[in-house]
Amino acid sequence: xxxxxxxxxxxxxxxxxxxxxxxxxxxxxxxxxxxxxxxxxxxxxxxxxxxxxxxxxxxxxxxxxxxxxxxxxxxxxxxxxxxxxxxxxxxxxxxxxxxxxxxxxxxxxxxxxxxxxxxxxxxxxxxxxxxxxxxxxxxxxxxxxxxxxxxxxxxxxxxxxxxxxxxxxxxxxxxxxxxxxxxxxxxxxxxxxxxxxxxxxxxxxxxxxxxxxxxxxxxxxxxxxxxxxxxxxxxxxxxxxxxxxxxxxxxxxxxxxxxxxxxxxxxxxxxxxxxxxxxxxxxxxxxxxxxxxxxxxxxxxxxxxxxxxxxxxxxxxxxxxxxxxxxxxxxxxxxxxxxxxxxxxxxxxxxxxxxxxxxxxxxxxxxxxxxxxxxxxxxxxxxxxxxxxxxxxxxxxxxxxxxxxxxxxxxxxxxxxxxxxxxxxxxxxxxxxxxxxxxxxxxxxxxxxxxxxxxxxxxxxxxxxxxxxxxxxxxxxxxxxxxxxxxxxxxxxxxxxxxxxxxxxxxxxxxxxxxxxxxxxxxxxxxxxxxxxxxxxxxxxxxxxxxxxxxxxxxxxxxxxxxxxxxxxxxxxxxxxxxxxxxx
Amino acid sequence: xxxxxxxxxxxxxxxxxxxxxxxxxxxxxxxxxxxxxxxxxxxxxxxxxxxxxxxxxxxxxxxxxxxxxxxxxxxxxxxxxxxxxxxxxxxxxxxxxxxxxxxxxxxxxxx
Numbered sequence: 001x002x003x004x005x006x007x008x009x010x011x012x013x014x015x016x017x018x019x020x021x022x023x024x025x026x027x028x029x030x031x032x033x034x035x036x037x038x039x040x041x042x043x044x045x046x047x048x049x050x051x052x053x054x055x056x057x058x059x060x061x062x063x064x065x066x067x068x069x070x071x072x073x074x075x076x077x078x079x080x081x082x083x084x085x086x087x088x089x090x091x092x093x094x095x096x097x098x099x100x101x102x103x104x105x106x107x108x109x110x111x112x113x114x115x116x117x118x119x120x121x122x123x124x125x126x127x128x129x130x131x132x133x134x135x136x137x138x139x140x141x142x143x144x145x146x147x148x149x150x151x152x153x154x155x156x157x158x159x160x161x162x163x164x165x166x167x168x169x170x171x172x173x174x175x176x177x178x179x180x181x182x183x184x185x186x187x188x189x190x191x192x193x194x195x196x197x198x199x200x201x202x203x204x205x206x207x208x209x210x211x212x213x214x215x216x217x218x219x220x221x222x223x224x225x226x227x228x229x230x231x232x233x234x235x236x237x238x239x240x241x242x243x244x245x246x247x248x249x250x251x252x253x254x255x256x257x258x259x260x261x262x263x264x265x266x267x268x269x270x271x272x273x274x275x276x277x278x279x280x281x282x283x284x285x286x287x288x289x290x291x292x293x294x295x296x297x298x299x300x301x302x303x304x305x306x307x308x309x310x311x312x313x314x315x316x317x318x319x320x321x322x323x324x325x326x327x328x329x330x331x332x333x334x335x336x337x338x339x340x341x342x343x344x345x346x347x348x349x350x351x352x353x354x355x356x357x358x359x360x361x362x363x364x365x366x367x368x369x370x371x372x373x374x375x376x377x378x379x380x381x382x383x384x385x386x387x388x389x390x391x392x393x394x395x396x397x398x399x400x401x402x403x404x405x406x407x408x409x410x411x412x413x414x415x416x417x418x419x420x421x422x423x424x425x426x427x428x429x430x431x432x433x434x435x436x437x438x439x440x441x442x443x444x445x446x447x448x449x450x451x452x453x454x455x456x457x458x459x460x461x462x463x464x465x466x467x468x469x470x471x472x473x474x475x476x477x478x479x480x481x482x483x484x485x486x487x488x489x490x491x492x493x494x495x496x497x498x499x500x501x502x503x504x505x506x507x508x509x510x511x512x513x514x515x516x517x518x519x520x521x522x523x524x525x526x527x528x529x530x531x532x533x534x535x536x537x538x539x540x541x542x543x544x545x546x547x548x549x550x551x552x553x554x555x556x557x558x559x560x561x562x563x564x565x566x567x568x569x570x571x572x573x574x575x576x577x578x579x580x581x582x583x584x
Numbered sequence: 585x586x587x588x589x590x591x592x593x594x595x596x597x598x599x600x601x602x603x604x605x606x607x608x609x610x611x612x613x614x615x616x617x618x619x620x621x622x623x624x625x626x627x628x629x630x631x632x633x634x635x636x637x638x639x640x641x642x643x644x645x646x647x648x649x650x651x652x653x654x655x656x657x658x659x660x661x662x663x664x665x666x667x668x669x670x671x672x673x674x675x676x677x678x679x680x681x682x683x684x685x686x687x688x689x690x691x692x693x694x695x
Binding site for chain 2: 110111155
């Protein structure tokens with residue numbers, strides 16, 4: 001076994017072993033770096049004041065000490081051990097206890113230029129001795145030097161300092177400890193004193209920017225020798241649990257597509273989707289104008305989820321949780337018990353409290369803590385105020401991708417402003433969604449009615465019919481749509497009125513037909529009379545013509561008779577007399 | 585190597601007149617490198633010249649007593665600390681810059 005290991009190691013080293021990495025334990029950073037910081041090498045962590053350098057490096061040590069069993073040394077040049085302990089206690093780290101367990105050494109290096117005078121050549125062996133002793137005392141694997149640049153403000157001989165720092169980093173490598181060296185951001189350089197020259201293996205830049213009055217902390221890996229890494233700027237969050245970074249773009253489209261179906265909570269809507277509802281892990285968009293019942297539809301879905309004993313996270317960006325619970329009671333959905341049981345959690349905030357990225361980080365964090373199977377975002381359109389359309393869409397893409405990888409079925413409501421086409425969503429996200437329900441109002445006379453259309457539902461047979469969408473005391477009800485004679489959609493009271501109207505119209509149409517029938521009869525009779533008269537006329541003509549023919553024939557006979565008479569008188573042999581003499 | 589108590593004239597010539605200040609000096613070095621030896625020689629020379637009979641000097645090798653590096657906040661070596669008279673003074677380097685040493689020990693007014 002042991003020999004096997006050695007052989008394996010040997011084989012690996014022949015193939016030039018891949019860079020070993022030390023997991024930091026900081027949420028997101030390990031994904032971003034593909035496993036953590038380079039093992040046994042120093043990493044430079046730079047950034048301006050107050051951007052979280054000390055916290056990130058301390059979290060690296062604490063996670064190492066507590067979770068990975070790797071003791072660490074924190075050498076502070078700025079805060080003394082008492083200050084450090086107090087500051088981190090407010091973040092939930094009990095440094096004193098970790099120190100007592102011999103998993104952490106806090107070492108404060110005090111430098112005060114006013115106390116120090118220089119008189120000749122020196123080196124920093126004192127620092128080496130202290131660090132070496134601290135490392136050896138607990139067998140430390142991780143070291144943080146925060147902020148070693150303070151040396152430059154304490155001593156003036158930069159030539160000595162630079163060569164000593166170079167020696168220090170070499171020495172740390174030789175010691176085999178994974179180190180973080182923090183440094184202040186310079187004006188045009190990564191660090192004020194050019195430490196990046198010495199620490200070349202991995203450089204991480206922290207940033208704290210204010211854009212549109214919203215501050216966002218961001219992290220970027222400037223370089224990581226011998227390793228691929230995410231190159232974008234990633235937002236990160238500091239809160240009671242430490243640091244969370246969101247490596248968003250590293251997610252591909254490789255998430256598993258479930259064939260399991262989950263009910264929408266509205267039986268008739270399920271029927272419209274082949275009787276089963278949405279796919280698990282799909283994303284559903286419910287868009288519509290104000291007051292069309294988007295939140296009610298979301299409440300049904302949430303209620304169905306908790307009834308299946310699934311956890312549901314409701315991110316409310318418009319109403320408080322108690323307002324939603326009260327309002328949903330009016331349509332017969334009581335979300336209160338689920339909240340008390342802890343299966344439904346509301347996270348109600350105004351979207352403007354932080355930037356888009358921070359929202360994304362917060363949602364990530366909530367999801368990884370609460371582990372819901374259903375998430376409701378109500379409404380998603382409120383993000384539009386936080387950035388350009390492109391930014392919002394990018395953020396939502398990441399969010400949807402994240403939900404998909406977690407197999408979370410997500411329902412987004414989207415408010416369409418009056419006047420815009422109903423199928424235009426403000427944030428242009430409909431293409432990202434698997435199912436899209438469209439709700440809209442139709443004004444009929446003195447009332448308006450709601451209609452629901454299932455615009456799309458990927459990968460399932462779904463109804464192409466509109467439904468009338470009713471909010472009753474028992475929740476949402478879908479009814480067949482009544483299409484009036486002129487092709488208008490009708491619902492509610494006007495449906496009944498128009499049904500009566502149509503009946504009247506049918507009656508009217510009957511009478512018209514009758515009238516037309518009579519007219520036709522009359523016309524036929526007129527025509528027949530005309531035919532009869534023509535017929536009579538014709539008969540008269542015919543009689544006349546027959547008489548004329550008779551007369552003409554008689555005249556011809558008389559004429560022939562006359563001629564015979566004349567011939568007989570002239571004693572002629574010819575003619576009819578001869579005929580008469582012919583033997584019989 | 586134990587802290588070398590090279591000279592302790594203060595003990596030898598007790599009691600001293602109250603108006604004369606006593607100098608308590610500590611020199612921290614890391615091993616007997618040429619730089620350390622140079623520093624020791626320099627400080628001895630200066631003390632003999634300016635503070636004869638008024639000073640005590642301890643030379644401490646941090647390799648032998650690394651604990652003291654933390655306690656005394658030593659970063660650079662050699663470091664000379666003037667414990668007495670107050671206030672505390674720190675001088676780093678091999679003390680070859682005599683002018684700086686004299687200023688640092690308040691034996692010569694600062695410009």
